[in-house]
Amino acid sequence: MELARLGARVTTLESRDGPSHLSRAVGLQPRSLEILRPSGVADAILAEAIAFSGVSVHLRAEEIARLPLGFDTASRIWGLAQDRTESHLETALTHYGEIVRYGVAFQGLQQTPDGVEIETSDGMLHADYLIGADGVRSSVRAALGLDFPGHDLPGLWSIADVEAENWRDPTRFQIFLLDGGDVLVVAPLEENRFRVISSREDALGALPVKMDVRRVHRKGSFPISIRQVQTYQRDRVFLAGDAAHCHSPVGGRGMNLGMADAADLAHRIMTKATDGYHAARHAEGARVIRLSERGRRMVNTTNPLRRAFAIRALKLGTAIPALGRAMIRQLASG
Numbered sequence: 001m002e003l004a005r006l007g008a009r010v011t012t013l014e015s016r017d018g019p020s021h022l023s024r025a026v027g028l029q030p031r032s033l034e035i036l037r038p039s040g041v042a043d044a045i046l047a048e049a050i051a052f053s054g055v056s057v058h059l060r061a062e063e064i065a066r067l068p069l070g071f072d073t074a075s076r077i078w079g080l081a082q083d084r085t086e087s088h089l090e091t092a093l094t095h096y097g098e099i100v101r102y103g104v105a106f107q108g109l110q111q112t113p114d115g116v117e118i119e120t121s122d123g124m125l126h127a128d129y130l131i132g133a134d135g136v137r138s139s140v141r142a143a144l145g146l147d148f149p150g151h152d153l154p155g156l157w158s159i160a161d162v163e164a165e166n167w168r169d170p171t172r173f174q175i176f177l178l179d180g181g182d183v184l185v186v187a188p189l190e191e192n193r194f195r196v197i198s199s200r201e202d203a204l205g206a207l208p209v210k211m212d213v214r215r216v217h218r219k220g221s222f223p224i225s226i227r228q229v230q231t232y233q234r235d236r237v238f239l240a241g242d243a244a245h246c247h248s249p250v251g252g253r254g255m256n257l258g259m260a261d262a263a264d265l266a267h268r269i270m271t272k273a274t275d276g277y278h279a280a281r282h283a284e285g286a287r288v289i290r291l292s293e294r295g296r297r298m299v300n301t302t303n304p305l306r307r308a309f310a311i312r313a314l315k316l317g318t319a320i321p322a323l324g325r326a327m328i329r330q331l332a333s334g
């Protein structure tokens with residue numbers, strides 16, 4: 001969408017038959033909205049997103065910490081299901097005269113001195129550049145012969161999107177530290193609609209407080225991998241988003257990081273300054289993975305000392321507002 005806004009001709013291939021209806025990412029960071037402001041997508045998102053009012057942390061059912069959000073621009077986090085965000089991006093893409101070609105899959109590539117020959121399920125294409133933004137199992141990454149080094153967490157995490165009435169503090173992001181080092185999160189998706197996600201098998205069953213669930217929109221489980229490709233760029237072919245990096249949902253960074261990759265790359269392509277893309281975005285990806293993993297180990301640990309330290313730090317952050325704001329700033333930065 002950014003490339004089209006800046007005046008490039010863009011062909012977008014999507015192997016699925018239509019848009020995804022999975023809610024996946026919820027939290028939108030200020031930086032993402034800044035990126036989406038010139039196209040008007042930020043305004044469209046803000047018209048229906050929920051402003052998170054704060055973060056509560058519970059030890060089992062007992063609330064032990066309340067941290068603020070929205071006290072300055074950097075700490076303003078907005079919640080919207082990813083399929084809605086994607087729909088606004090697609091509307092803007094169409095506005096700039098381009099479309100998503102659904103049901104067409106990338107199948108292979110060959111680089112030439114002045115471009116890329118691309119094999120698709122609907123014939124050959126020639127392009128000046130190719131961006132592989134095709135997710136964790138990226139075929140573009142495979143076609144470049146690149147590994148995806150890292151590791152997988154044991155077990156599966158679970159997710160449920162629900163409608164619930166009278167949920168406590170419906171605009172707060174709520175974290176529950178469970179026994180055995182497990183963690184559960186309830187995030188607002190829209191009015192009376194919430195995302196429950198847990199490192200345990202059954203997110204709804206693991207919720208230690210009562211939730212008056214009226215409807216379950218979706219339940220499922222997913223594996224978590226922490227991986228990053230060694231190079232984001234081979235000549236005229238680039239990787240962006242989950243094709244280049246993946247990590248746990250702790251910190252809610254994956255989609256935001258991918259958008260920042262894409263916007264950075266769009267500007268570089270338009271100014272013919274693509275050489276720095278790998279160095280800039282690989283470093284940023286590594287930083288975000290470190291941050292997300294630090295947060296995950298803090299809330300999802302079987303080490304009693306580490307958990308006791310996390311609880312103490314969270315309680316201090318609640319008791320000393322300046323410290324609480326500093327903790328949130330560090331989490332929200334980037």
Ligand SMILES: Cc1cc2nc3c(=O)[nH]c(=O)nc-3n(C[C@H](O)[C@H](O)[C@H](O)COP(=O)(O)OP(=O)(O)OC[C@H]3O[C@@H](n4cnc5c(N)ncnc54)[C@H](O)[C@@H]3O)c2cc1C
Pocket residue numbers: 013014015016020024025026027082104105106107133134135136137138139140159222240241242243249251252253254255256257258
């Ligand atoms: C349960 C869950 C919760 C999450 N929560 C958050 C959150 O709160 N905040 C956050 O920032 N992130 C979150 N994420 C991560 C976020 O969803 C991803 O980081 C984001 O979707 C990555 O976007 P992407 O476009 O890089 O990849 P994807 O969203 O995976 O999109 C890749 C697309 O490429 C298509 N494709 C694949 N192969 C081909 C091919 N050969 N040809 C054509 N098309 C192809 C796929 O069909 C897919 O539509 C969450 C993820 C999950 C699973």
